[in-house]
Amino acid sequence: MSNVLHDESAVLRQERVQAWGRLLAVVLFVATLFVLSPEPDQIRASRLAAVTVLMSVLWLTQAIPIAATSLIPLALFPLLGIATAEATSKAYINRNVFLFLGGFVIALGIEKWGLHRRLALSIVCLIGSSPRRIVLGFMLATAFLSMWISNTASTLLMLPIGLALLSSLRETGQEAEIETSADSPPRAAAEPARQEATDQPAAPTADLPEDTTPEPLVRLGIALMLGIAWSASLGGMTTLVGTPTNVAFAEIWDRTFVNPPHAPGGSPAASSPGAAAGSGAAAGRGQSETEVGLRAPELSAGTWMTGFVPIGAVLLLCAWGVLVWRLLPLPGARRFGRRFFRERLKALGPPRGTEILMATVFAVTAVLWVTRRAVRVGSVTFMPGWSDLLREPLAAHGVAVSGIHDSTIAMLMAVLMFFIPAGRDRRGQRQFLMDWKTAERLPWGILLLIGGGFALASAFSSTGLSSWIGTEFAAVVAGWPLWMLVGGTCLLLTFLTELTSNVATVSTLLPVLASVSVRLEIDPRLIMFPAAIATSCAFMLPIATPPNAIVFGSGRVPMGAMVRTGLVLNLVCVFVLTAATFGLLVPHFGINTRSMPAWADPPAAAAQKTPQLPATDSSIPVKAP
Template structure:
């Protein structure tokens, strides 16, 4: 598989369904049922008398939202196609004007995703990602436990910035080659190991399971550690801005101060779970660092393009990280460069109250992306300059995810304009009233964690977050207390191959049993819930200065 297949998996956190072969995808029995159930249930809602306090336009929005949710979950039609429904249904049903709906599809967050993916493609285009991965793995040691840790660290680090699917596709061939090498060496060691081949050695099987599952799990955990690591995080930002207008935006640095430490702790815990009881397989004593060093040597010295791409990658990370002030509660740890830009904009005549809104993380992504088209890195055979990025490479961006974003953002905006959010929030207030805040957080994390084992997490976040926002306001608690951990939990599907593309990719190697993925995954699902609640109280609340009743 390659990045060109990013649109082929409908359950992906980083993509929407598509078929690059040009053949129509078979929706299956569940999809056929969804095609019927979606409009049927929507029609039933439209024909039902409006409940007390629910405006007719809000009832029509509810019908369309449930219709879309059913089609998203069952994948009755391609997810990106379902995401176009607000453009047709909202104007026709009098929910929102076509102009208003259309503006939801190309917001600031969409361009942050677009720029981030262009940078990721630049890293891959010049093979920088493979070099970084091999350097990380070769530095961790050669015991079975350390090799698993090395692969997980490399995968985690890459997935913080590029697609978790792409990261898995990068790391898995290296891991499979390692396992094949070990298996071959084990065969040559049979005479000294009582003739036990690697294929039936339980320790080799344990290593294969730990290594392949470790890559999948580290890719998912790495994605949630940064704001641009996975589309669900970006979806939260836009839904937060639309559902809770007037509130300060959540920046990349604020996100990382809480969820990067959470991701590191989660990664170490996942590693410990996977390597528990792991011992060296037959013939493993003959395996050393030479394998990785040979791989690095085969790559040769860093090219000029790799060096430039590495510099731009580091600059992007630093600009994202330090755009806003690094604060912990009321203490400012590091002043961000955004304040300086804001003062410059004020000197240009921008109103002071608007100056900090002019530049965002998307601005950084776009500046770096444009620079990639400007910087020449070598000459082609024709003698013309070859630039760090060309438009042909950008065709590999999974454009369908932008439509999925847009559909979710349109729903979020309509929830607010039709007052459906207030009506839904009133119902949740009755259910959650009197419950401790930590219980509500744990309940939301549990719901999202297990729901996204079966559904697209981006679609789930787009559907559920506006409801959670409304419920939070009705319960008079800061919406971030529920919305952010819900977003994090949407990336924590570890039990099933269909949960995430990394799970499906590693399961396809044939080295993992379904029972193994389910058992390890259940442990990590539950562990993720506990760690998310702890991160909210230990890091997020003091860092964002949230008041908890």
């Protein structure tokens, strides 16, 4: 009776939160529209800010279904003049959305034929059944994959295995409790009947009713799902090609400092009329004249990895700690051990033909994703990418390799599943690896959520709202101590990318930070490097990153749990990145924290330099008006 009353109270409390959420969202939306009175050329940005407030409150309170909130840009962007209906609609149907769709189809196929259960039991046999070890094992595997393939692809590969593991743990936990209560021999009551070696679809197990799931397993499900998403983001940041944000940053760095447009031939200062003034300013800072005109250091994959793999490892351990500190022993834990799960794996029998076919599709997809581009460390190429090897043969037939994307692979393999025979069912009808009845179980709501996030991110860039935020931030931080500047930059970008595209944030704000560093006469790497990494540290909202959206779509992670734990990790990341900047990146990249290098000295500003403050003063020098 008490449980029923508790459930009714929780429902009423949730309804009140949703009602207040709807009211608050509308009030803040209207208030933002009328309070912000920007210049005429900033009207679109102010209206976008109002829509962002509206959607954020609705998402956080779940006042209306999350997928419905994601449709708001389609209605309000054209009505408020933020973007055209055509431009907004394109955000919902793009190659990344189809990457998710194809990955979800493959995941449904893995579940349909029972391969997920075999994979899950095999993993537990390998890493053990301790909740903390399970989460750590999945996070390490996902992070390693994400170093070489897209964060989205690595999440899609690990998600069905994680869901299958949770289902298996629930089933075996119930069996173990039955054994314990009956005090029976281990295999007498617990071993499931041997599955018939027929090519029939396995019963779905990922959507078990949550009201009968033990609390320890619910907590493990949240930790495991978030661990997969977070480790995908953290693994991607450790390599130059691991995530598009790093690639975008490398391009901005090269265009701004290594080969800037004002320096033909690659010498930023030497070939410009202001070189002499720059030389005098450099000498005033104690630098030799030979430094002036040098190129900025190029970013190679090797130097990036040696600098950021340690940071990624520390952040991964921090994320693991945030996730597992409240985990409880699983039900029936006394009986859990490798032998216990080996018996369950043995009970499944030998792999069926359909399992082998599905495993082949899964493996081929993974290999094509991993090997699409060359794997390089520094100047050494360990493995050429098949897109590079096929570039000339395909070009001869009018096919551009640049037009091939990970979504191409995902959709190719998803469509092939509808062609691959999988025997006959009990009624004698022909089966295939995938049928449309199964495909209809696709999480269409999460695809709308992803599209809504893309629409919002695109508008942040097109209206100039991201750039405006960066400019205002630059005006605020003048005169801050270095550590506060780095920490403030990381804090701003970490929470800004909860609502904006990571790549869009890098593309719009990193050039602003480059000019800020020059105006403040500090090494641009001091704030640009941690800022680039901070854009990958968004863990609070489903729309923050594709991995977040994917695991949220599993139904295992409540919005409140994602926001609370994500907030903690966001703050931890800000602290770690700030400390690592001065403790690791400064010595690793040879960054001088007391002066600006000659290659960053723009000729136009060289004559306006102010004297450097004494070494005892840790604040950033502010330019004279």
